[in-house]
Amino acid sequence: MTKKIFRAIFLSTMGILLGSVLLILGYLFHYFSDLQLEQLSIQTSLMAQAVEQEGFHYLEQVDSRGLRITWIAPDGEVLYDSESAVGQLGNHADREEVREAKKTGSGQSIRHSDTVTQRLLYSAQRLADGTVLRLSLSQQTIWVLLGQLTPWMGLLFILSSLGSLFIAKRISRKLLEPLEKLDLEKPFENDVYVELSPLLRRLELHQTQLAEKESLLQQKREEFDTIISKMKEGMVIVDKGGYLVSYNSAAGQLLELEKSSIGHLIPAFSRHIGLKEILEAGLADQKAERIFEVGDRQSKVLIRPIWAEAGQTGAVILFFDVTEQHYLDKIRREFTATVSHELRTPLHILFGYSEMLQSGLTSPDSVQIFSTKIYQESKRMIQLIEDILQLAQLDEGGRIHKEVVNITSLVEQVVTGLNEKVKQKGISLTLKADTVYYKGNPTLLQSIVYNLCDNAIKYNKENGLVSVELSDNQDTVVFRVVDTGLGIAEADKERIFERFYRADKSRSKQVGGTGLGLSIVKYALQVHGASIEVDSLLDQGTTMTVTFPV
Known part of the structure; x- marks a missing residue:
């Protein structure tokens, strides 16, 4: 903008200056031409009086340097000419200044020469005898004068150019200085020209509208971020080039994304062939969904194209954790x-x-x-x-009925029911139980006690020992079964509660069982919010400790 203003001022200044010079020269040229013509007319009048008195004698004696004197008869024949022989000149009756002098007593005219380098000023005076005395003066044209003034005009142009450059530079700086310091955030606090007030009002209105839109946009963005941050599903938004635009915390944890990842390609999509293929499908305006193992989780991945008026702008990718399913x-x-x-x-x-x-x-x-x-x-x-x-x-997962149960009596009944199995294996079983009442489901509590005691007998050695204890603490109820049986390997401890899992399959076939007992125990403990601890060594025995919260 500074260059445009500078150029406009400079060219305008130079144009005005040159126009003014040419106008002044033209005016002066015409002024001096009129002045010369007037002087020529006076001179013609004086000479006419002298010719009337002295005739040819005066014309032959007068100094005519710079002037051409012509005496013309009433019929237009030339009687005398100071530059040419009379016989060589034609009839002058049709000359403009001669006709005018015959008609009004005096006449003037200006004619250019054939070379266009001079022009001739003519002044004619009618004498008393009807003859006409004419004086002519040659004058250079304005173009010749301008040519002669070229050195001075060149100097004037150089000085004018320097002056215009200085003025244009200074004025452009002065004009733009307030604009360069303009505070667009607070338009009316700027000290600028009055003429800029409408612009400042428009800026103020524009800033207000922008602030409102920005506030609304920020609010919508925060609402959107809040919504997607609360989603347990991962969500990723990419542009049409596959570059990351936005993501929520679930997707960030799953794909190991950071804030610096915005605007870049997602590394997980480059490393994982399946994710790469589904991304390419989404960016090709196709809907797709597949199940992948992402990290250590199984995820159902859906991709949907995002469209705007101009066409597809990107895609949204959703990650549903289906690991449990x-x-x-x-x-x-x-x-x-x-x-x-x-x-x-x-x-x-x-x-x-x-x-x-x-x-x-x-x-x-x-x-x-x-x-x-x-x-x-x-x-x-x-x-x-x-x-x-x-x-x-x-x-x-239906509603489980709970009631106050005498666990001591329940344990005694279970132990009594297992007496036959105890006798068959020659096992010595001891029971030590406090009097305990607990609110729970009788059937599930009976399953816990029965399965733990039955396993302690079933997987015990011949003539082994089984100890059953029930104790009432202030905050917990503890049920413990200790046996001297086969024991459980360390690697099997976490899996013995799985359905149909048997630590020693060959031994299990011999002793029987369905492989579901401890699975039932696990569910029953979950219903009551209880926990179980397994302490076992191979060939030395197992201790099962169940803790019920009061």
Whole structure:
């Protein structure tokens, strides 16, 4: 802007200056021309009086340097000429100044020469005898004069240019100084020209509107950030080039993003082939969704294109954590496969023994053996189905009825019910129990006590020891079962509560069991908010400690 103002002032100044010089020269030229013509007219009048008195004698004696004197007869014939022979000159009756002098007594005219380097001033005076005396004066044209003044005009141009440069530079600085110091945030606090008041009012209005829009935009941005930050699902927004525009905290943790990642390509999308493919699909205006393992989690990834009036501007990517669902699906598939296997084994045994009995080829002793086997496998299958049904009820997560239960009496009943198994293995079982009342579900509490005590007997050694303790502390109720059995390896401690998991499968086949007992214990403990601690060494025994909060 400074250059434009400077150029405008400089050119305007130079234009005005040169125009003024030419106008003045033109005026002076015409002024002096009129003055010369007037003097020539006076001189013609004086000479006319002298010619009337002395005739040719005066004309021959007069000094005519610089002047051309011509005496013309009434019919236009030249009687005398100071520069040319009379015989060489034609008739002058048609000359403008001669016609005018004959008509009015005096006449004037100006004519240019053929070379256009001079012009001639003519003045004519009619004498008393009808003749006309004419004087002419040659005058250089204004262009010749300008040519002669070229050195001075050049000097004037240089001085004028320097002056114009100085003036233009100074004025442009002065004009723009207030504008350069203009505070756009507070327009009316600026000390500027009055003529800028409308502009300042527009700026003030514009700033107000911008502030309102910026405030509204900031509010919307904060609302948007708040909303997406509360989402447990990860959300990422990218532009049409795949560069990160925005993300929430869930996506930041999942993809290891930082604030410095804004405006860059997302590293996880470059490293993960599946994410790269789904991003390319979204940026190609396609909807897509797939399940990937991102980090240590299973995520369902959805991508949707973002459109504006001008076309696609980017894409939004959502990450849904389906790790638990994926795990449950996996557990469900494994559970179904295991249940099928566990049920198929006793059914095959039942089918085989039944088929042999049906054939009638078995001896009476074999019938007794086969009947016992059929009874045992049927009992095992019934126990398995009952455990599965109980787990299914627990999985439903319905409302669990709770009441005040005499746990001491419940433990005594369970121990009494296990006396037959204790005698069969020659195990010494001791019970030490405080009187404890606890609000819980009687059936689930009975399952906890029964399964822990049953395992302690089942996986114990011949003639082993089992100790059952129930103690009432101020803040907790502790139920502990200690055995001298097979023990549990360190690697198996975390998995013994999984469905159908057996630490020693060969030993488990011998002692029986469905593999669901501790799974039921786990669910029952969760319902009551209780915890269990497993302390075990291989071939030395196991201690199961259950802590119920009061």
